[in-house]
Amino acid sequence: MGDMDPHIFAVAEEAYKQMARDERNQSIIVSGESGAGKTVSAKYAMRYFATVSGSASEANVEEKVLASNPIMESIGNAKTTRNDNSSRFGKYIEIGFDKRYRIIGANMRTYLLEKSRVVFQAEEERNYHIFYQLCASAKLPEFKMLRLGNANDFNYTKQGGSPVIEGVDDAKEMAHTRQACTLLGISESYQMGIFQILAGILHLGNVGFTSRDADSCAIPPKHEPLCIFCDLMGVDYEEMCHWLCHRKLATATETYIKPISKLQATNARDALAKHIYAKLFNWIVDHVNQALHSAVKQHSFIGVLDIYGFETFEINSFEQFCINYANEKLQQQFNMHVFKLEQEEYMKEQIPWTLIDFYDNQPCINLIESKLGILDLLDEECKMPKGTDDTWAQKLYNTHLNKCALFEKPRLSNKAFIIQHFADKVEYQCEGFLEKNKDTVFEEQIKVLRSSKFKMLPELFQDDEKAISPTSATSLGRTPLTRAPAKPTKGRPGQMAKEHKKTVGHQFRNSLHLLMETLNATTPHYVRCIKPNDFKFPFTFDEKRAVQQLRACGVLETIRISAAGFPSRWTYQEFFSRYRVLMKQKDVLSDRKQTCKNVLEKLILDKDKYQFGKTKIFFRAGQVAYLEKLRADKLRAACIRIQKTIRGWLLRKKYLRMRKAAITVQRYVRGYQARCYAKFLRRTKAATIIQKYWRMYVVCRRYKIKRAATIVLQSYLRGYLARNRYRKILREHKAVIIQKWVRGWLARTHYKRSMHAIIYLQCCFRRMMAKRELKKLKIEARSVERYKKLHIGMENKIMQLQRKVDEQNKDYKCLMEKLTNLEGIYNSETEKLRSDLERLQLSEEEAKVATGRVLSLQEEIAKLRKDLEQTRSEKKCIEERADRYKQETEELVSNLKEENTLLKQEKESLNHRIVEQAKEMTETMEKKLVEETKQLELDLNDERLRYQNLLNEFSRLEERYDDLKEEMTLMVHVPKPGHKRTDSTHSSNESEYIFSSEIAEMEDIPLRTEEPTEKKVPLDMSLFLKLQKRVTELEQEKQVMQDELDRKEEQVLRSKAKEEERPQIRGAELEYESLKRQELESENKKLKNELNELRKALSEKSAPEVTAPGAPAYRVLMEQLTSVSEELDVRKEEVLILRSQLVSQKEAIQPKNTMTDSTILLEDVQKMKDKGEIAQAYIGLKETNRLLESQLQSQKRSHENEAEALRGEIQSLKEENNRQQQLLAQNLQLPPEARIEASLQHEITRLTNENLYFEELYADDPKKYQSYRISLYKRMIDLMEQLEKQDKTVRKLKKQLKVFAKKIGELEVGQMENISPGQIIDEPIRPVNIPRKEKDFQGMLEYKKEDEQKLVKNLILELKPRGVAVNLIPGLPAYILFMCVRHADYLNDDQKVRSLLTSTINSIKKVLKKRGDDFETVSFWLSNTCRFLHCLKQYSGEEGFMKHNTSRQNEHCLTNFDLAEYRQVLSDLAIQIYQQLVRVLENILQPMIVSGMLEHETIQGVSGVKPTGLRKRTSSIADEGTYTLDSILRQLNSFHSVMCQHGMDPELIKQVVKQMFYIVGAITLNNLLLRKDMCSWSKGMQIRYNVSQLEEWLRDKNLMNSGAKETLEPLIQAAQLLQVKKKTDDDAEAICSMCNALTTAQIVKVLNLYTPVNEFEERVSVSFIRTIQMRLRDRKDSPQLLMDAKHIFPVTFPFNPSSLALETIQIPASLGLGFISRV
DSSP, X not given: OTTSSOOHHHHHHHHXXXXXXXXXXXXXXXXXXXXXXXXXXXXXXXXXXXXXXOBSSTTOHHHHHHHHHHHHHHHHEEOOSSOTTEESSEEEEEEEEOTTOOEEEEEEEEEOOOGGGGTOOOTTOOOBHHHHHHHHTTTSGGGGGGTOOOGGGSTTTSSSSOOOOTTOOHHHHHHHHHHHHHHTTOOHHHXXXXXXXXXXXXXXHTOOXXXXXXTEEEOOTTOHHHHHHHHHHTOOHHHHHHHHHEEEEEOSSOEEEXXXXXXXXXXXXXXXXXXXXXHHHHHHHHHHHHHHOOXXXXXXXXXXXXXXXXXXOSSBXXXXXXXXXXXXXXXXXXXXXXXXXXXHHHHHTTOOOOOOOOOOOHHHHHHHHSTTSHHHHHHHHHHSTTOOHHHHHHHHHHHHTTTOTTEEOOTTOSSEEEEEOSSOEEEEEOTTHHHHHHTOOOHHHHHHHHTOSSTHHHHHTHHHHHHXXXXXXXXXXXXXXXXXXXXXXXXXXXXXXXXXXXXXHHHHHHHHHHHXXXXXXXXXXXXXXXXXXXXXXXXXXXXXXXXXXXXXXXXXXXXXXXXXXXXXXXXXXXXXXXSGGGSOGGGOOSOHHHHHHHHHXXXXXXXXXXXXXXXXXXXXXXXXXXXXXXXXXXHHHHHHHHHHHHHHHHHHHHHHHHHHHHHHHHHHHHHHHHHHHHHHHHHHHHHHHHHHXXXXXXXXXXXXXXXXXXXXXHHHHHHHHHHHHHHHHHHHHHHHHHHHHHHHHHHHHHHHHHHHHHHHHHHHHHHHHHHHHHHHHHHHTTSHHHHHHHHHHHHHHXXXXXXXXXXXXXXXXXXXXXXXXXXXXXXXXXXXXXXHHHHHHHHXXXXXHHHHHHHHHHHHHHHHHHHHHHHHHHHHHHHHHHHHXXXXXXXXXXXXXXXXXXXXXXXXXXXXXXXXXXXXXXXXXXXXXXXXXXXXXXXXXXXXXXXXXXXXXXXXXXXXXXXXXXXXXXSOSSOOSSOOOOOHHHHHHSOSSOOHHHHHHHHHHHHHHSOGGGGGSOOOTHHHHXXXXXXHHHHHHHHHHHHHHHHHHHHHHHHHOSSOOOOHHHHHHHHHHHHHHHHHHHHHHHHHHTHHHHHHHHHSOOOHHHHSTTSHHHHHHHHHHHHHHHHHHHHHHHHHXXXXXXXXXXXXXXXXXXXXXXXXXXXXXXXXXXHHXXXXXXXXXXXXXXXXXXXXXXXHHHHHHHHHHHHHHHHHHHHHHHHHHHHHHHHHHSOHXXXXXXXXXXHHHHHHHHHHHHHHHTSSXXXXXXXXXXXXXXXXXXXXXXXXXXXXXXXXXXXXXXXXXXXXXXXXXXXXXTOOHHHHHHSOXXXXXXXXXXXXXXXXXXOOGGGHHHHHIIIIITOOHHHHHHHSOTTHHHHHHHHHHHHHHHTTOHHHHHHHHHHHHHHHHHHHHHSTTOHHHHHHHHHHHHHHHHHHHHTSOOGGGOTTOOHHHHHTSOOSOOOHHHHHHHHHHHXXXXXXXXXXXXXXXXXXXXXXXXXXXXXXXSSOSOOSSOOSXXXXXXXXXXXXXXXXXXXXXXXXXXXXXTTOOHHHHHHHHHHHHXXXXXXXXXXXXXXXXXXXXXXXXXXXXXXXXXXXXXXXXXXXXXSHHHHTHXXXXXXXXXXXXXXXXXXXXXXXXHOSSSXXXXXXXXXXXXXXXXXXOOOOXXXXXXXXXXXXXXXXXXXXXXXXXXXXXXXXXXOOXXXXXXXXXXXXXXXXXXXXXXX
């Protein structure tokens, strides 16, 4: 694609390929005039990246990146006279890629939104697209609440007169915008909020004002546009209406509310609308960036810059000026990249080259942004109280007219100026420049909007809260010289709030500088958009206009230099390292340059294709690719040969290993199989025999069961069948009888009907036939033949009839015989039937009687049958239950036997587990204790670190204050009245709206009133003491944490002690005594702390009659003091007794519920050992219900008992109340001493009884007891607070008492001796109440007040550390200063003590500021400061610091002053010196570390060949041998010896050594992570050797326990990571467990940078790195790659008392302290 005609995709493809090839960030700079197509080109470039690269996840990041375009176009683009979609802001989009060069996210930066377009549009122009899109979508149902209409209805959208763009549907564009918002994760509620704010801006533009007079205006009541605006914004109508017509003015003392004119109100309304839109624009940009942000680490990015093009209109204002200024900067960057840098490189390397002339726009940029440039003068005019556009224009004319050729003045105007830009001349109108540069909005209007009920609106103004909040002088890094009066500081919050607001021009200039830095840090690609014509006509090309743009952009010169230049270049060393493989051994010479020349002459025959420079070789296009091809071919051939040999060897070795393993495996497997087969045969035979007998037994048993069951079934079945058959036969017989009679009756009736019918038919038929026969006979009778025939037939018939008659006679005789027989039979049968009938009648009567009995019997039989069936079913159930019960009992017995064995086993396991749990509990408790102590130590270290960082910042501010003070002394001594200019450094920190003349006058007043001598007064120590409050808070937190730690340690100790009992009474007494001692010590300490206030009170003059012992005030004071002290003692004793009781009870009460479950389980196991007990347990299960019922009843009784107990408790409380009243009455009658003892005794007995009572009461309920303990603790805390209040009052009264006593003593001495006031002044004042023991050499040094400066000068300012360290004892200056302080304390001279300590601290700071780069000086004063601090502690009189003192040293303790505050100041000073010491040694060590630890080969021959393929690392080769490890060790020895000579504390030396080793490890590891040539196996071995040498140094110095070795742990693990195997999953697991001090990012970085040096090493595969990342994904560590080499560990100064006696110290004459005398 790059070989075709110019195309935006070709530029994008080139940028993408260079990013992947060179691993360097890229930038695409799209430039051109307005309307040339920059925005479209940027969109096409982003579309190319989204299409080619894709996203790294399933979130479709590329779609989100593209979706940001319609959103930004709708809110940032508008129609102008030259472009229908002109970008009215600049944007720089960074598209992020991962290591596989896939899109993972994006980030957008915007520049200078044209806010004035919101309220004003020129002719034929529009406002921003989003307003017209809202008006076009006003009819949508969700937009009805916005009450919008046509665009011509609003003032902010109708000014241009062109609300419609041809070919653009605003409603569709609105749908695209909403869809893009949804895709980017902006919810519907937020979208409606955005539209609601935009609609409010439109309605705000329609708000009108009516003039009351020339200086005031008003809004009509219930003004509809303002009502709609307030409803949409959720603000109060009256408040907004008021502040639109008024403003607040703040003066030095008061605040005024002033009405404003109609014009000012209109301008304020427009400014508010612009401010709201700008805040909404920034909010949308932030949310778009949040949606495009990715949690995946960004590997590289491609930036696309789409910024406004060069613009020139009829009226050009501040926006066009800034736009053209930005284009000048971009054109300069293009010239620098293409022309200047390229040609300067050719000239530097002395290559034959003809310079190409090009237009340099640096003078135009200097005119705009240099000192006294246009922007500088504009900012200065904005600071002026009465600055206007006209005065600014005059300043421009006076400064630049006729002095700069690029600046001109129009002939007919005094309010405009002309600048010759690189593209054209532009005339700018000065009107509005100041107002737009200030960008002022009334603060009251913003406060109204910030109080809105609409939740989204206050989010827009969160940044304003930070900007508007007033800040003190410390934010400017300055400390006032004198204390200012209270009124000015309170009366000017608005002015202080404005100090931090920067002008628009200043912000835009800073953002352009940042953009230039970003572009210079990347590889730029340029897209020059050429505008075809100036009239927005399609298919119209203006040749002259195009050539003018090409010449102005420098494209013609670019073509010339590209055709004649050398795009590729290598240094000689890089070329040699890269293409060493193309050289033979004989071609390699000692001179790298000559070697490269010889090789190039052989490889490239055309000498015009390359040029040799002084340090580099330059190639024309295509030559590097040719060399890379030759190199790749050579390496490929070598790799093939190496792979062939290695693979053969590896496969042969693998084959032999596999063959041996296979034989071994076969031998064991075959033996195992044979054994298994023999075992299988034995088991099969045994199983067959067992199966035979078992099957026989099972079949036989089954047959018997089945046979018995079959016989039973057959008997029942056969009986059932026989009964059924009998019933069936009986039923069939009866049915046959019934059928017989019925069928007979039916047959007879049928027969009768049939016979009747047949006879009737026969009669009818016979009658018919007879009639026919009669007719025939009548006919035949008439003939003879008929008679003849008739006679023949009649004879035959007569014969037949005769025969029939005979046969009938015979039959008649037989029938008569049968009839007689039948009559006899009938008669006999009738007689029988008659007898039977009579018998049946009798039986029927008997049957009627028996039927009743039968029915009752049948009912009884039915009942009996039912009972029988029930008994049978119950019998079966009982049998089944019996069988089941028998089986269950058998199973239960077997299960119980098994459970018995299991329980025995569980008993043993539980006993073992209980022992283990006890051990684990103790271990876990100890671990928890250790972890909590570690956590507390970490928290304490963090707190120390924050405090020390605060001190560091304070010291920096103090140095800044001193510098400013010195600068002020160097300024002109006679200040000029009126306006005063400050230097540039000061003016950069001042506000843009401050009134310079007023500030100058206010600052000059204290300067004029000061005397010259007062300027040299040292810094007041009150500035340091302001930190005391924070220190006390930290100490309290530390004490709380220490108490909690002690409490947990006591719990662990109690859990270990099982049966040890201590006498509670003795423990309570000891605790009481210790607590009392601590209270007395704290009281003594607090009294000493407040002694300074007593001395201040002494300095005040008071009348002697008031302070006299007999005065009324004195008596009242003494009475109050005695009463308060008595009450204080009572309260203190009560609290101490209460503490002791609580401590004793806390030790006595043991956790009763501990191990309850385990003991119960052990008892149950012991009880269930025997079988009988198991049976009893089984039987006991049946009684569970009864037990539950009994438990319920017992609970009920217990509740009743509790109620009775509560009633008894109430009664006891009443009795206790009465007893207390009686005791109170008795105590009032006793004297005060006996009263205190009685009250104490009573309180002790009461608390003891109460504790015992509650302990017994809540013994069964630990929760109630715990709540009681908590209430008791709260009560104790309340008593403690009361005690502290009483202590404070007592201390105050004691102070006053001492003051009065002292004054009384002075007055008495004055009266007795009658000394005049003059004599009193001459003689030193000795307090009467302090006895002075005069002895020789009491360890004090005396000096006069006027010799203080000489003492500080000789002892601190001009002292040389080397001479003191060699010749004198360590810490001698500290001892001398402390002995002087002791003498001032002995004299009770408060002023002298404070003056000496303040001078000492300030002098040490001056020395360190002057010679702060000298390690010896800083170490010397760190040692002396610590020694001075230890002396103040050792001789402070506090018991904790006097444990190691001798009796003589205890006599030397301070008696009058408590210098605890100065101890804190000295501790802070020591921390500052320690931090300065760390910085000094870091500056000394830093140049040595990389060379000595990484580059120098301590073990020769280990590194071997340098890794191939590396570029731009020639510094290590050129500077080889500069520093070695021995240099580092020598420097460490020097540091250690210096600190030891100065007598530094051993603990402090350990902390310094730990910090040094941390610096060494951090810098070494950071350079290792940034250098690919250092990540190899051999370098890891080298590092481990160097670390071992450092550890040996620690052993020699006996510093192994200093914690320095642990700081090298990350470096050691990184070196081990370079040496371990990095292939398999086991290796990954080992690496994850080994590298616990390295972060995940550091491990992955080392694996990625690992480079093989020889053929035996391999690169780490990507899959292995992913495995490491997957295993470490749950590790919670910092994502930061590099270690913080500037980190300083928090320092502590453990108390180290000195055994040196102060009276034995001699002052050498070499110090020049002859004016000091020993006392």
